[in-house]
Amino acid sequence: xxxxxxxxxxxxxxxxxxxxxxxxxxxxxxxxxxxxxxxxxxxxxxxxxxxxxxxxxxxxxxxxxxxxxxxxxxxxxxxxxxxxxxxxxxxxxxxxxxxxxxxxxxxxxxxxxxxxxxxxxxxxxxxxxxxxxxxxxxxxxxxxxxxxxxxxxxxxxxxxxxxxxxxxxxxxxxxxxxxxxxxxxxxxxxxxxxxxxxxxxxxxxxxxxxxxxxxxxxxxxxxxxxxxxxxxxxxxxxxxxxxxxxxxxxxxxxxxxxxxxxxxxxxxxxxxxxxxxxxxxxxxxxxxxxxxxxxxx
Amino acid sequence: xxxxxxxxxxxxxxxxxxxxxxxxxxxxxxxxxxxxxxxxxxxxxxxxxxxxxxxxxxxxxxxxxxxxxxxxxxxxxxxxxxxxxxxxxxxxxxxxxxxxxxxxxxxxxxxxxxxxxxxxxxxxxxxxxxxxxxxxxxxxxxxxxxxxxxxxxxxxxxxxxxxxxxxxxxxxxxxxxxxxxxxxxxxxxxxxxxxxxxxxxxxxxxxxxxxxxxxxxxxxxxxxxxxxxxxxxxxxxxxxxxxxx
Numbered sequence: 001x002x003x004x005x006x007x008x009x010x011x012x013x014x015x016x017x018x019x020x021x022x023x024x025x026x027x028x029x030x031x032x033x034x035x036x037x038x039x040x041x042x043x044x045x046x047x048x049x050x051x052x053x054x055x056x057x058x059x060x061x062x063x064x065x066x067x068x069x070x071x072x073x074x075x076x077x078x079x080x081x082x083x084x085x086x087x088x089x090x091x092x093x094x095x096x097x098x099x100x101x102x103x104x105x106x107x108x109x110x111x112x113x114x115x116x117x118x119x120x121x122x123x124x125x126x127x128x129x130x131x132x133x134x135x136x137x138x139x140x141x142x143x144x145x146x147x148x149x150x151x152x153x154x155x156x157x158x159x160x161x162x163x164x165x166x167x168x169x170x171x172x173x174x175x176x177x178x179x180x181x182x183x184x185x186x187x188x189x190x191x192x193x194x195x196x197x198x199x200x201x202x203x204x205x206x207x208x209x210x211x212x213x214x215x216x217x218x219x220x221x222x223x224x225x226x227x228x229x230x231x232x233x234x235x236x237x238x239x240x241x242x243x244x245x246x247x248x249x250x251x252x253x254x255x256x257x258x259x260x261x262x263x264x265x266x267x268x269x270x271x272x273x274x275x276x277x278x279x280x281x282x283x284x285x286x287x288x289x290x291x292x293x294x295x296x297x
Numbered sequence: 298x299x300x301x302x303x304x305x306x307x308x309x310x311x312x313x314x315x316x317x318x319x320x321x322x323x324x325x326x327x328x329x330x331x332x333x334x335x336x337x338x339x340x341x342x343x344x345x346x347x348x349x350x351x352x353x354x355x356x357x358x359x360x361x362x363x364x365x366x367x368x369x370x371x372x373x374x375x376x377x378x379x380x381x382x383x384x385x386x387x388x389x390x391x392x393x394x395x396x397x398x399x400x401x402x403x404x405x406x407x408x409x410x411x412x413x414x415x416x417x418x419x420x421x422x423x424x425x426x427x428x429x430x431x432x433x434x435x436x437x438x439x440x441x442x443x444x445x446x447x448x449x450x451x452x453x454x455x456x457x458x459x460x461x462x463x464x465x466x467x468x469x470x471x472x473x474x475x476x477x478x479x480x481x482x483x484x485x486x487x488x489x490x491x492x493x494x495x496x497x498x499x500x501x502x503x504x505x506x507x508x509x510x511x512x513x514x515x516x517x518x519x520x521x522x523x524x525x526x527x528x529x530x531x532x533x534x535x536x537x538x539x540x541x542x
Binding site: 064065066086087089094100101105112113114117119 | 299300302303306307310311314315380381382384385386387388389390391392
């Protein structure tokens with residue numbers, strides 16, 4: 001009797017939207033990027049997390065064609081950035097850290113100029129403006145001069161301007177820097193909405209909470225190097241569930257434990273030789289501190 | 298083409314927002330020069346058998362169109378260093394040529410605006426017999442093209458906004474006073490004349506004066522202006538490419 005065993009193996013191959021390998025950038029003697037490599041998958045939100053001067057903005061500037069890399073390879077949706085720069089630019093929407101809008105012009109005028117820069121027809125520009133103003137709840141501000149908008153509205157305008165030409169990839173450089181917590185949360189849901197429409201998002205931030213809430217995957221970048229890449233959940237799991245901050249003689253020590261019980265047991269071993277103590281959930285900030293302090297040491 | 302139009306449209310929209318202010322500020326200098334030099338100082342003065350005002354007006358047009366065309370550097374600097382709007386253009390899929398032409402044509406538009414202001418003032422002054430023809434405007438166009446290109450090149454070449462004043466002080470202002478605007482360049486000492494004669498503004502002033510005095514057009518001057526236009530445009534393209542970083 002012939003026995004037939006069939007095994008079906010289903011392999012999900014994630015499509016790569018951005019592929020960066022050994023990217024280096026120097027400004028004279030200053031080395032901003034020391035050969036970073038990572039992939040961003042289609043449809044995900046990928047966060048580059050790092051302190052100021054880590055190389056986050058430089059990476060985004062290179063991807064958007066604003067800065068030339070010193071060396072390294074970049075592929076955007078399978079196309080080599082160096083060889084097909086103009087085409088690649090049509091696939092990318094850039095939201096810079098600073099508000100680089102024409103303050104004297106109206107919301108609509110700023111968007112029209114962007115549409116023309118990205119070679120859309122007038123009818124397409126008008127249609128997209130109407131759609132996107134609605135998405136960003138800015139419809140009633142169409143004829144308002146940009147200088148009259150609040151900081152949060154200017155940020156939203158920056159994002160929809162980057163989306164006007166329907167890019168497949170959105171680059172967000174510190175999208176919520178300097179905004180109050182309410183507006184920041186509104187922007188987060190706006191960014192999630194954009195992801196839900198199929199756009200791949202690469203964002204930089206130094207807000208750990210932002211990366212934890214928004215990103216599917218996070219890369220820690222420190223002094224021009226990628227230190228680690230994983231999902232926020234995996235990163236947090238790798239440390240434990242509970243963090244114990246203990247203040248002794250003016251210094252703070254943090255320890256990580258898999259359960260609250262174990263943390264409490266460990267605390268009892270200190271015999272109250274501490275000035276203060278905090279028991280809390282492990283966050284991405286703990287992971288970041290761990291990786292960066294390892295590098296510093 | 299859309300890249301050119303987007304760049305040019307942005308400048309036109311900004312110009313529209315400030316039109317009255319721009320028009321007034323463009324009028325101040327020519328009015329003052331006409332009043333001070335043309336009427337105050339030169340009322341009884343004749344040069345080459347013509348009233349001094351007839352000498353001054355073509356020179357003023359060349360100087361004023363030069364200044365307005367070159368002044369695009371200020372707008373570009375603000376867009377580049379302060380508003381950072383320039384990055385929006387750098388990250389767009391447009392060619393360097395279309396961006397450069399958009400900015401240069403914005404400078405040409407302003408240069409023509411200042412030319413028309415002076416021509417309008419001229420109309421108000423009686424007893425002037427200046428002839429303005431199509432070739433006159435072609436020369437104004439070339440002048441504006443050269444200086445808008447140089448304005449763009451200087452705006453892209455500098456590293457900080459404050460450097461721009463140096464270029465204006467050391468190149469544009471001396472050219473305005475020595476480039477045949479206010480007096481014939483052959484009045485200058487012999488050792489300076491060859492240097493002054495090759496300045497683009499001298500060529501433009503002399504050519505515009507010849508045309509408005511119904512003298513034949515100097516083909517060699519025109520060719521030089523075309524060559525200078527090509528050279529300054531290439532310089533602008535080079536600096537834009539280099540400014541990426």
